[in-house]
Amino acid sequence: MVEAKEISFAYRKNDPVLTGVTFTVNKGDFFGIIGPNGSGKSTLLRILLGLIKPQGGSVRVLGEDPTRSRKRAAIGYLSQTSTFFDRSFPGTVIEVVLMGRVARAGLFRRLGAADREHCMEALRTVGMEEHAQRKIGELSSGQQQRVMIARALAGEPELVILDEPTVGVDVNAEAEFYKLMRKLNVEKKLTLIIVTHDMDIVGHQVNKLMCLHCSIATHGTPKQFLEGDALHAAAGQGIQLIPHHDQHHHEHGLNDTAL
Amino acid sequence: MMNAYIIGLVIAFFTPLAGLFMVLRRYAMIGDTLAHIALAGVAIGIVVGTLPTFIAFAVTVAAAVLIEYLREYRKVSGESALAMLLYGGLALAVVLFGVAKQDINEDLLFGSLETVKAGHLGPVVLIAAVVLFAVLMFWKELTYSSFDEETARVQGVPVRFVNMLLVVLTAVTVSFALKIVGVLLVGALMVIPVLTALQVARSFRSASVIAVVASMLSVLVGLAAAQRYSLAAGGVIVLAAFVLFFIALGVRRFTRV
Numbered sequence: 001m002v003e004a005k006e007i008s009f010a011y012r013k014n015d016p017v018l019t020g021v022t023f024t025v026n027k028g029d030f031f032g033i034i035g036p037n038g039s040g041k042s043t044l045l046r047i048l049l050g051l052i053k054p055q056g057g058s059v060r061v062l063g064e065d066p067t068r069s070r071k072r073a074a075i076g077y078l079s080q081t082s083t084f085f086d087r088s089f090p091g092t093v094i095e096v097v098l099m100g101r102v103a104r105a106g107l108f109r110r111l112g113a114a115d116r117e118h119c120m121e122a123l124r125t126v127g128m129e130e131h132a133q134r135k136i137g138e139l140s141s142g143q144q145q146r147v148m149i150a151r152a153l154a155g156e157p158e159l160v161i162l163d164e165p166t167v168g169v170d171v172n173a174e175a176e177f178y179k180l181m182r183k184l185n186v187e188k189k190l191t192l193i194i195v196t197h198d199m200d201i202v203g204h205q206v207n208k209l210m211c212l213h214c215s216i217a218t219h220g221t222p223k224q225f226l227e228g229d230a231l232h233a234a235a236g237q238g239i240q241l242i243p244h245h246d247q248h249h250h251e252h253g254l255n256d257t258a259l
Numbered sequence: 260m261m262n263a264y265i266i267g268l269v270i271a272f273f274t275p276l277a278g279l280f281m282v283l284r285r286y287a288m289i290g291d292t293l294a295h296i297a298l299a300g301v302a303i304g305i306v307v308g309t310l311p312t313f314i315a316f317a318v319t320v321a322a323a324v325l326i327e328y329l330r331e332y333r334k335v336s337g338e339s340a341l342a343m344l345l346y347g348g349l350a351l352a353v354v355l356f357g358v359a360k361q362d363i364n365e366d367l368l369f370g371s372l373e374t375v376k377a378g379h380l381g382p383v384v385l386i387a388a389v390v391l392f393a394v395l396m397f398w399k400e401l402t403y404s405s406f407d408e409e410t411a412r413v414q415g416v417p418v419r420f421v422n423m424l425l426v427v428l429t430a431v432t433v434s435f436a437l438k439i440v441g442v443l444l445v446g447a448l449m450v451i452p453v454l455t456a457l458q459v460a461r462s463f464r465s466a467s468v469i470a471v472v473a474s475m476l477s478v479l480v481g482l483a484a485a486q487r488y489s490l491a492a493g494g495v496i497v498l499a500a501f502v503l504f505f506i507a508l509g510v511r512r513f514t515r516v
Contacts, residue, residue, distance in 0.1 A: 049413045050413070051412070051413070069415075070415075072413065072414050072415030073414055073415055075413065075414065077410050077413045077414065078410075079407075079409050079410055079413075081409070082407065082410065085406060085407065086283065086285075088457050089283060089406060090456070090457055090460040090461070090462060090463050090465070090466035091402075091406060091462065091463045092461065092462045092463075095402075095462055095463050095464075096406065098399075099399075099402065099403040099406060099407070099410075099411070102399045102400060102403045102411070102414070102416055103411075103414035103415050103416050105399070107397075107400070107417070108396065110399070111399060133461075135461055135462070151410075155414065
C-alpha cells in the first residue's frame with residue numbers, strides 16, 4: 001500500500017524536518033503515525049498525499065509516485081479541517097457524500113443512480129443514512145465527521161488517510177470515531193493510516209505505530225530499554241513498533257530512543 | 260425597452276451562477292473588484308481610441324487570472340488580492356479618464372437602460388450560453404472545490420483549472436452585467452441573490468435555483484419600476500434584491516420557530 005524509504009525533507013537548509021524515515025504499510029494495516037507538534041507529521045502526510053515531493057529517498061503509494069499518481073481517486077482522505085466548513089453551506093448530507101465520487105467519475109461525467117447507491121451504502125456504514133436529506137450544517141460535529149468519513153468511503157478507496165481526525169470533536173464523538181475505524185479496519189478490511197498527536201490511540205486502536213521525534217523518559221541504557229517492557233508498557237501489548245532511526249534526533253543528544 | 264428586459268433577464272440568470280460559488284469561497288467582493296478593473300479597461304479603450312467594451316472585457320479577464328494566481332501561489336491572501344486590485348483598477352481608471360480629459364460616465368457607474376441596444380442581445384445571449392454550459396459541465400468539480408478544496412485536490416480533482424475557470428467566468432459575467440447595473444452595483448447583483456438563497460435553501464441545487472429566481476425577479480421589478488417612475492434602473496434592481504433578501508430572512512425565521 002505504502003512504501004517509504006529513507007525519506008528526508010527540510011523547509012530550510014540544515015534544519016531537516018524529516019530524515020531517513022522508512023516504513024511500509026501493508027494491506028489491512030491500521031497504521032498510526034504519532035508525534036508531538038513540529039515533529040514532521042504534517043510534512044510526512046503532505047508527502048504521502050502527493051502535495052509535496054520528498055527531497056531525499058522515495059515513496060510509493062498504491063504502487064505510484066504520489067505527486068504523479070493516477071490512483072489518487074483510490075485514496076480516501078479525511079483532513080483535520082473537514083468539519084470546519086461554513087455552516088451556511090447549502091448542501092445536504094447526500095450532496096456532500098456524493099463529492100466523494102467526483103474524482104472517481106472523472107471530468108464530463110454526471111453522477112448517477114449507481115453513485116448515489118454507493119453513497120447511501122457509505123452512509124449506512126457510518127450509521128447516518130436516515131440523515132441523508134438533512135442540511136450538513138445542521139448536524140452535530142460528531143455527525144458531520146461521520147458524514148465526512150462516508151464521503152471518504154463513497155469513493156471505494158483502497159487506502160484511507162486520516163489527519164488529526166479527532167480535533168474539534170467532543171469526547172463521545174471521539175470514542176465513536178475510533179469504534180467506527182476499528183470496524184472499518186476489521187470488518188471491511190480497509191487499510192487506514194492515521195496521523196495524530198493523540199497518544200490515546202497508542203495500543204488501543206492501531207496495529208502498527210510509527211513515532212516521529214517521540215521521547216520516552218526512562219532510566220538505564222538504550223539496550224536495557226529496548227530489551228525491557230517499557231515500550232509495551234507505553235504502547236500496549238500486541239502492537240508492532242516500527243524502528244525509526246532519526247539522525248536529527250540523535251544529533252541533539254537525547255538519551256532516549258526513537259521508535 | 261424590450262431589449263433591456265431580455266438582456267436584463269439573461270444577465271440576471273447567469274450572474275448568480277458564478278456568484279454562488281464565489282460567495283461560498285468567501286470571495287464575495289470579487290464582482291466589485293473586477294467591475295473596477297473593467298472601468299480601467301474602458302478608460303484604456305477611451306485613451307487609445309478603440310473598442311472600450313472589448314478592452315474592458317480583456318483587462319477584466321486578465322485581472323481575474325492575476326487574482327487567482329496570487330491566491331493559488333499564496334503571494335497574498337485572496338481577500339487582500341481583491342482589495343489591492345480594486346484600488347489599483349480604480350486608480351488607473353481615474354488617471355486615464357483624466358488623461359482622456361473625460362469625466363467618468365454616469366452610465367458606467369450606475370448602468371443605464373439607454374446603453375442597451377438591440378446589437379447587445381446576441382453577444383449577451385452567447386456569453387450566457389457559454390457561462391451556463393461551463394458551469395453545468397464542471398458543476399460537480401465546482402461544488403466539491405467550493406466545499407473542501409484540499410480534499411478535492413488530494414483526490415486528483417483538477418482544482419487549479421476549476422478555480423481559474425471560475426474566476427474567468429466571473430470576469431466575463433461582470434463585464435457583461437456592467438451594461439445594466441453599472442460598476443458600483445454589479446457586485447451586488449452577483450452576491451445579494453445568492454445570500455437570499457442561502458437563507459432558505461436546503462440543498463445546493465435549490466440554492467442555485469433560488470438565487471437565479473431572486474436575481475431575475477429583482478431585475479424584472481427593478482426595470483419595471485425604473486421605467487414607470489423614471490428611476491435609476493441599477494439602483495432599483497439592487498434595492499429589489501435587498502427586499503427579497505429580507506423577505507427570505509423573515510421566511511427563515513418564521514419556518515424555524
